[in-house]
Every structure is written in C-alpha cells, then in structure tokens.
Amino acid sequence: MSESLDSAPPPRTPTRALRQRLAELRGPAVRPRPLDARALAALAANPGCERRALLDGAGVDKAALAAAIGSPGAFGQSQFAFMRGNAFEARVKSDGGAELMRLMGVEGPTAFRVPELTAAGPEGRAARTALALREATAEAAWTLLDHPLLALEVAGSPAYLEPDAVVVHPDGRWTVVEIKSFPMIDARADAAKVGAAARQAAVYVLALERIAAHTEGAETAHSVLLVCPKDFSNLPTASAVDIRKQLSVTRRQLARLTRVEDIAAALPEGVVFDPERPAEELTAAVESVSAAYAPDCLAACELAFHCRDRARAQGAVGALGRSLRGELGSLTTTGEVLAAARGTAGDPADPAVAALRRAAALRAEALEAAGCR
Numbered sequence: 001m002s003e004s005l006d007s008a009p010p011p012r013t014p015t016r017a018l019r020q021r022l023a024e025l026r027g028p029a030v031r032p033r034p035l036d037a038r039a040l041a042a043l044a045a046n047p048g049c050e051r052r053a054l055l056d057g058a059g060v061d062k063a064a065l066a067a068a069i070g071s072p073g074a075f076g077q078s079q080f081a082f083m084r085g086n087a088f089e090a091r092v093k094s095d096g097g098a099e100l101m102r103l104m105g106v107e108g109p110t111a112f113r114v115p116e117l118t119a120a121g122p123e124g125r126a127a128r129t130a131l132a133l134r135e136a137t138a139e140a141a142w143t144l145l146d147h148p149l150l151a152l153e154v155a156g157s158p159a160y161l162e163p164d165a166v167v168v169h170p171d172g173r174w175t176v177v178e179i180k181s182f183p184m185i186d187a188r189a190d191a192a193k194v195g196a197a198a199r200q201a202a203v204y205v206l207a208l209e210r211i212a213a214h215t216e217g218a219e220t221a222h223s224v225l226l227v228c229p230k231d232f233s234n235l236p237t238a239s240a241v242d243i244r245k246q247l248s249v250t251r252r253q254l255a256r257l258t259r260v261e262d263i264a265a266a267l268p269e270g271v272v273f274d275p276e277r278p279a280e281e282l283t284a285a286v287e288s289v290s291a292a293y294a295p296d297c298l299a300a301c302e303l304a305f306h307c308r309d310r311a312r313a314q315g316a317v318g319a320l321g322r323s324l325r326g327e328l329g330s331l332t333t334t335g336e337v338l339a340a341a342r343g344t345a346g347d348p349a350d351p352a353v354a355a356l357r358r359a360a361a362l363r364a365e366a367l368e369a370a371g372c373r
Helices: 016-026 037-045 050-058 062-068 079-092 094-103 121-139 191-212 244-256 260-265 279-287 295-299 304-313 322-327 334-342 351-369
Strands: 143-146 150-154 157-161 165-168 173-179 223-229 236-242
Touching: 016 050, 016 260, 037 050, 037 150, 037 157, 037 191, 037 244, 050 062, 050 260, 062 279, 079 094, 079 173, 079 236, 094 143, 094 165, 094 223, 094 236, 121 143, 121 150, 121 157, 121 165, 121 191, 150 191, 157 191, 173 191, 191 223, 191 236, 191 244, 295 304, 334 351
Parallel strands: 173 223
Antiparallel strands: 143 165, 150 157, 165 173, 223 236
C-alpha cells in the first residue's frame, strides 16, 4: 500500500490465532456478520455485557441464534420501513448529491466534489476513504463522500462502519450526515428516534476523529446533520444535532469493553454458536458467557428475550432497570433485597440496606395506621 493511503494507522488486525478462534466459535462454515454503527451504539450502551461483546466480535448472527434456542423476538426494521428509507435516501442524494448539499447551504452541482470511493475489500475502501478525506481537506473545497467506509477498533477487533455521507467543508471541518425516514414535523422530530440517531452518529464521529488526528487542518464536527422528511411530505429538511454528550458517553463505554480475546479465552472447550447445532448445546454455549440484561436490551438485542427469562428466573434486580440496579449497590437479587428490607441479611452500614429497612418500617407504620394489620 502506498504511503499516501496511510493517512491514519489502521485498527489493529486480530492475530491469526484470534481470527481462527472466533471462526471456531461462529462455526467454520458460517460467514461472519459485520458490526454496524447501530450494533456498536447498543454495545456501548451496555458495556458490561460480555455475551454481546463476544457474539458481535465473532460475527455471530444473534437473530438466528435466538431462534435456534427457542427465544425468537420481533427485532429490526420492517421491510416496508427499509424500502421507505432507501427511497428517501435516493431522493436526498438525487442530482449527484446536489439536494443534500443544498441543505448544507451549497448551491449548484459544480460547487462541490464527489470522489470515487470504490476499492477492493473493506480495508481498501477504508483506506480510500481516508485518502479522499485528506485530499479534500488539503484542497479546501466542498466535498461529499457518499457512503464512505470508516474503521474503528472495538474490544480489540476492527469494525468497519458506513455512514450515509460525510461532508468536508472548505475550512477543514468534517460533518457526518444521517438520513432517516421518520418525519420532522414543524422542525421537530420524535425525541427517542433523534436520540438513537445521535448515538449511532457518535460511533461514526469516533471513527472520523481517528483519521482527523493524522490529517493536517482537519477537524471533526461534534454536531451531525440529521436529514428527515419535512412534515408529511417526501421533501427533505435538515437540522444540526449536537452529539457531544453521546460522543463522550460512547467513547467512555467502548473503552470499558472487555477485549474479545479475553472473553474467548475464558470459555469452556467445545463452545460453538453455530445455529445448526442442537438447541440444548446452543443454550449451554450462550449461558457460558455472562450477560448484563436490562429492559433497554429489548429494543437493541436479538437475544434480549432469552436473557430476560434467565434474569427473571434468577431474580436479578437488573431486570427491573439499570437505575434501580445502580441504587441497590451490592444487592443483586430480589431475594437479597427482601432479606435486607426485613432485617434478616445485609450490612446495616450499607446505605442501600439502611434505605430499604427504613422504607419497610414506614410501610409497616402506614399499614398499621390504616388498620391493615
């Protein structure tokens, strides 16, 4: 590879032994499922889940795995929504990207460049994207990168991410563009959907920051351009979304992830996640990796129903929500919580135990005053 392509150090490539180990876990005949920004955002939101970190790092198809162990769930985008999203993105990028650049304040198809980003394999495409970013920054010209490929190291393994677009400004700023098919009515969109888009965009910005750190004059914008249908039409409108909070959280959470090779090294011999294996064997394989279930997982992970059933069976307080789990400290099961409240277990000096006992005493007083005892 020429020096010009090396605009940023590539993410560390897994060793041959690790690649072979992950292939064994996935199943030798099973193609790896690539990580995308949506999966990384969900993984960053729950960094304590070694199960998801390993399965995503190994490229396991979690939807097929969930179905094979008898816990399928309705997860993912409907075919109708997928087609609607593709149609809207084509509308936004019509006329060679002129419509999209108009939303950036750039008028006319000759006022910006659209470099060719095709190359062989993900490594080649990522290198070609890095080169195009550096060239556009050096030329100080408006440039639209359509579906660039960015590389980011996650838990010791490289992940390749494909944002809808990246715009390079003449002053060297790089802006991520997120195109979504949910409407923006009266210049406002659904807050939950905007939040999900911001978390996804934060992953792209992290990958861009890695390239910008090795590109003179480059700066990654900490706001993204969110493009949505205007009101009830198919006409695009745009709004800048500040993602500094999501960026800080995602950076911190991804740094907390346990490295994939460490998780894989702790597994028992013979563990395989090939969906073609018997259900009992797959269930044992899944249970051999620790999980950190929370209700949020239902909207972000294909294995959430299985993990929820196990968490409820074990009486894990995490099944009631992360905030409650954090408040209870060292009390991790409902049995421990009830015992602490009744005074039969727990350290009285523990603030959580003291609060539970005080709450139990107040409840008893209220019941007695109401004549319920």
